[in-house]
Amino acid sequence: MSPAPAQPGAPTTEEAIAEGLNEALIRRVVHRFYDLVRADPLIGPVFHARVAEGHWPEHMDKITAFWSSALLGTRSYSGKPMPKHQAIDELEDAHFRRWLAIFRHTVTELCPERTAALFIARSERVAEAFRMNIAMHRGDILTFRPPLTREEYP
Template structure:
């Protein structure tokens, strides 16, 4: 996550340097091509999203990110229940997802866009892991935030 002295770029700043649906589509497709083959998170994706549904799933993810970053309101799904239903999800999966995502956006996006997408992905990952832990009845009292894993 950004440090206190580093401000997270705003969507308007990212749009000014080129963030649009085409860039989001490029990031999503590049990231998930790598993620689906990753030895840590790939098996989870393959187990829960069948090959014949994969392209449709990618389109939902593009719509999610467009809604989140561009305010398009094209996403109408509910991702939390789907993730709550994956019993094997652990912090290791979230750390790897974030490492791969950071690597992808840093390679494909201008700096402010990458910063915005990384900050948003880290907030999403934290929200998901906390909701999953609560759903599982885990004690959250002393749960530290995720640590960053380096790119493999």
């Protein structure tokens, strides 16, 4: 997976790297994010039901590789996350909104401004892609489906 081209005015990978984006920062983001996710009353149970306690280090390594590939173009991720997410019957827009709220909070807390903005832009694209693919998999009608609204994180 190589980094997607930036939209006009959007932060670039080069800007984020200049601010300090590297694999160590990505790992810190992933670990902090999942600390918050695991404690969250809405999405925590979804993760706990699918990631056994002893498998969290492996899961976080996989997600770190995903973000490293997405932001730095490392090609270290080779998974296929869509089928696993399509199999989660309880996933709804509320779960995606919360995931994004926690993610925005995490990167804003840990990253310089342009790096956080890059993470946020990519996370919103990932969430919309997953949301739409899951809806299509379920046979939902996608015509006029509005994008996700933002939820604030406490």
